[in-house]
Amino acid sequence: SQQGEEDPQALSIQEGENATMNCSYKTSINNLQWYRQNSGRGLVHLILIRSNEREKHSGRLRVTLDTSKKSSSLLITASRAADTASYFCATDAERNNDMRFGAGTRLTVKP
Amino acid sequence: DAGVIQSPRHEVTEMGQEVTLRCKPISGHDYLFWYRQTMMRGLELLIYFNNNVPIDDSGMPEDRFSAKMPNASFSTLKIQPSEPRDSAVYFCASSTRTARWSQHFGDGTRLSIL
Numbered sequence: 001s002q003q004g005e006e007d008p009q010a011l012s013i014q015e016g017e018n019a020t021m022n023c024s025y026k027t028s029i030n031n032l033q034w035y036r037q038n039s040g041r042g043l044v045h046l047i048l049i050r051s052n053e054r055e056k057h058s059g060r061l062r063v064t065l066d067t068s069k070k071s072s073s074l075l076i077t078a079s080r081a082a083d084t085a086s087y088f089c090a091t092d093a094e095r096n097n098d099m100r101f102g103a104g105t106r107l108t109v110k111p
Numbered sequence: 112d113a114g115v116i117q118s119p120r121h122e123v124t125e126m127g128q129e130v131t132l133r134c135k136p137i138s139g140h141d142y143l144f145w146y147r148q149t150m151m152r153g154l155e156l157l158i159y160f161n162n163n164v165p166i167d168d169s170g171m172p173e174d175r176f177s178a179k180m181p182n183a184s185f186s187t188l189k190i191q192p193s194e195p196r197d198s199a200v201y202f203c204a205s206s207t208r209t210a211r212w213s214q215h216f217g218d219g220t221r222l223s224i225l
Contacts, residue, residue, distance in 0.1 A: 031212055042115070042202055042216030043154075088154065092212055098167060099212055101154040 006089060006105040014110050019076040021105040023089030024069075030092050032065055034074045037086045037104070046074075046087075081111045113137070115217035117203050123223045129191040132220045134203030135184055140215070141208040145178055145188050148219070149199045160186065193224045 007022045023032070031050050035043040049056045049065045049072065056063045062075040076083055086104040116135040124130055136143045144159040158168040163180045171178070175194070180186040190197055200221050204214040 033212055040218070042204070042218045043214075044216070045213045048213060090212075098156060099214075100156070103153045 006087070006102045008105060009103070010106040010108070012108040012110065013079060015079060015081055017079055017109075019079050019083070019107055019109070021074045021087050021107070023072045023074070023102055025072075025089070025091045025102075026070065027091075029067075032063075032072050033090045033099075034061075034063060034072075035088045035090060035101075037088065039085075043088065076107075079107075079109045081109050083107060083109045115203055115205055115215050117201075117217035117220050119220060120218065121221045121223075123225065124193060125225050126194055127192045128224075129189065130193045130197075130222060130224075132188040132201050132203075132222070134186045134188070134217060136186070136203070136205030137215055138184065139207065140205035142206045142211055142214075143180060143186050144204040144206075144214060145186070146202040146204065147199045148202060154202075157188070195224045198222055198224050 005024050011019055013019055029051055031048055033048045034046045036046055037043045047056060047058045047061055047063050049063050051067055054065055060077045065072045072089060084107060086106050088101050088104045090099050090101045092099045115137055118133045142161055145157040146154050147157055148154045155170055157170045158178045159166055160180045163183055176190055178188045200219045202216050202219045204216045206214045
């Protein structure tokens with residue numbers, strides 16, 4: 001069963017623009033992560049943010065976490081055509097420590 | 112350094128047949144996970160192992176599904192008998208003990224049951 005829900009389901013932007021994807025979850029968590037999946041491939045881990053962190057950066061990626069709202073956002077700055085992929089948030093619930101994935105946001109970056 | 116290797120990449124078989132999916136995790140990784148991905152249900156955790164021991168199989172949908180990890184470098188997911196609703200992409204992932212949630216995924220097995 002899914003824990004996180006990404007929003008929007010699909011996003012289409014021009015190369016060079018920023019892309020923002022959101023994730024909401026239901027139960028208290030230890031960590032939240034973002035993964036990328038290119039078509040026909042497995043998921044690739046992008047970044048992990050712990051429940052006591054509010055913001056984290058990795059290259060062109062910026063992740064925020066608001067545990068009071070049970071939500072996170074992933075910002076990709078200066079997008080490139082190669083960023084076209086599906087992006088998933090994943091949470092591990094405090095209660096059972098299993099990792100659950102959201103349904104994903106399909107990002108298309110047009111050259 | 113080789114990543115997680117899954118085989119076969121594609122499998123098409125008829126309903127009722129036994130299906131065996133294989134996974135070779137990254138050497139040195141302590142955790143191995145099996146996931147199933149469908150359009151309707153997204154990515155679901157089926158089972159995971161720690162040091163070759165099954166820890167949580169609560170995601171395994173039915174008794175028709177079974178998974179084994181006879182050693183640190185090999186795992187199988189078996190479906191017997193297979194049904195059309197088992198059609199999905201099955202992923203194997205592995206991770207280290209210190210970075211359990213930073214999982215490395217294989218490219219999956221696309222399974223079609225006719």
